[in-house]
Amino acid sequence: MTGSSSLLNSSRQLSDAAPSSEEALCPPGLADGDTTLTVGKNTSLTLGSDSLTIRDKQPIKKTARNCCGVLTSxxxxxxxxxxxxxxxxxxxxxxxxxxxxEPIGKTDVAVASAYYTVGHDLKLKAEIFVERLLDLSYGDAQRRKRVKVLVNPFGGKGRAAKLYYKYVEPILAAARCEIDSETTTHQGHAEEIAAKLDINAFDVIAACSGDGLPYEIINGLGKKANASEALAKIALAHIPCGSGNAMSWNINGTGSPSMAALCLVKGVTHPLDLVSITQGDRRMLSFLSQSFGIVAESDLGTENLRWMGSARFTYGFLVRLFGKTVYPCDLAVKVEIGEKQQIKEHYRAESQGSTSSEGRGGEGLGKSAGLPPLQYGTVNDPLPEDWELVPYDTMGNFYAGNMAFMAEDANFFPAALPNDGLLDLITIRGDIPRATAIQMLLAVDNGTLFDMPDVIYRKISGYRIIPKGREDGYISIDGEKAPFEPFQAEVHKGLGTVISKSGFKYETKGMP
Known part of the structure; x- marks a missing residue:
């Protein structure tokens, strides 16, 4: 008997069609006779190749017109x-x-349940069946994850807490995750919590927020005395509950809190490149992007226009575009792959499904090690010998990305990979024709930006940028405003860890 008849009526949402007897193939490791469990007289559960199929025969009573009594079908x-x-x-x-x-609408899911009576004589077989079902359902993913949840009550226009308790926590609880939730109270609170976190008590730290909390969590773990171990051991998950949810779009392929919760439950751990940023005497970690020029100003310089929603970025971009604003700087880059065709070949080779964690930034440093040493030094050190500082007096946009999506439908870096040890860098002159710049803005949506001739796209391992010509402006690190002064960056291959849907690449179309 099922707990609700509506559960069976939802089958078309879960699958276009129930698998036929030919499609209900025996999963690996199961004998043919063990793929089906019959409970009661009318219900059977079958382990198929990619799904559990439940068939329930319900008796229907009809009153016969031409004779006495009741007919049953x-x-x-x-x-x-x-x-x-x-x-x-x-x-x-x-x-x-x-x-x-269970799917609800086009983008969300909610917990549904079905219950069946199991007699004493069937219990042993049913227990074996359930264990095999869980094996097939979780695969390489860890069951019953221990999750530290941080909820930003100000995220998503103050809706983050409601989204978490209504859509996220029920899914984690139904999957038998161990949950320890905490609400942040001030900016930097998530960083403080992560810095003090017992890394042996949790498997995952989940941020119910925009991209601000993941940034704080990574930098909090990076402050621990055993930072390299902490960043490798604690997997970061993002539940999109803010205005900017780039991390979830990249690793989950969704902006839905409930769907991201399902991805957390079923996701696998995978190393993530992190970037050390040195500025002044400070060292911080970046997981998403660094920008200087029109992108930084269109984002950070339009905070007073948040009422416009995502349109504020386009508005800010067009205002600066029609003013042909340039952002002079000196730039030195450690280029690893400089040709677009080679970048495409690199992407194809590296995105074939490897889930290896080799090449972690903290590998071999020991459990007490902090962050890995800086191969290229800090921004205050002499420039590395093989770097050349080049003046860019007409710089329009400097944008370095560690992920592909910078926002929903904003696939700036289609060749980005989670763990190739490289940043993707876009540089564009600020004096290009306005019509060309508008084409670039549209090209971000349709995925053609990479191939535009005025877009310089390189894969790099480090850089130093020195703004000049003005005393104040905008520099963005993972969407957070940084001081307007020189900074240097270098990549640490696989230093961080995320819960990933696929386990080896971002949830984007990628390179053709």
Whole structure:
């Protein structure tokens, strides 16, 4: 017996069609006779190649017109639950319980349940069946993750806490995750919490926020005496509850809090490149991007226009575009791949599905090691010998990205990879024709920016940039305003760890 008839009616949302007998293939390691569990007289559960199929024959009674008595027939309903959506299954008190994420609308999911009576004579077989079901549903993903959740109550126009408790926590609880949630109270609070976190008590630290909390969490872990170990051991997950949710779009492929929660439950850990930024006497870690020029000003210089929503960025961009604003600077870059065709080939070679964690930035440094040493020194040190400082008096946009999406539908860096040890760098002159610049703005949406001839796209391992010609302006590090002064960056391959949907690349179309 199911807990609700509506659960079976949702089968079309979960799967276009129930698998046929040919499609219900025996999963690896299972004998043919072990793929189906029959409970009661009318219900069967079958382990298919990619989903659990539940068939339930319900008796239907009709009154016959031409004779006395009642005629009984049966109607079969079928529910197909993709393994990715299955949260948990267990035998308890003579009941088999199945909990899964049921689609609601186009982008969200919610917890649904089905219950079946299991007799004493069937309990052992049912327990074996459930264990195999969980194996198929979780694969390489860790079950019952221990999750430290940080909720920014100011995120998403103050809706982050409501989104978490309504859409996220029920999914984590249904998957039997161990949850320790905490609400941040001030800017920098997440950094303080992460810096004091017991890394042996949790598997995941989840940020229910925009991109601000992931930035704070990474830098908090980076302040620990054993920073390299902490960044490798604690996986970062992002639940998109803010105005900027780039991390979730990259690693989860969604801006939905409930779908991101499902990705946390079913995701696998994967190393993530991090970038050390040195500015003055400060060293910080970046996971997303660094910008100087029109992108930084269009973002940070329009804070007073937040009422416009995402349109404020376009407005700020056009205002500066029609003014042909330039941002003079001196720039030195350590180029690793400088040709676009070679970048495409590199992307294809590196995005074929490897889930290896080799090449972590803290590898070999020991459990007590802090952050890895800086190969290129700091911004205050002499320039590395093989770097050349070049004047760019007409710089329009300097944009370095560690991820592909900078916002929903803003795939600035289609060749970006989570763990190739390289930053993707775009530089564009500020004196290009206005029509060309508008084409570039549109090209971000349609994915053609990379191939435009006026876009200089390189893969690099480090750089130093020195603003000049003005005393004040905007520099953005992961969307946060940084002092308007010289800074230097270098990549640490696989220093961080994330919960990733695919385990080896970002959830973008990538390079053709």
């Amino acid at each position: 049966q109607q079969q309903t079928t529910l197909s639950i993709p393994y990715h959506n299955l949260l948990w299954a267990e035998i308890s008190h003579d009941y088999l319980t199945v909990k899964y994420a």
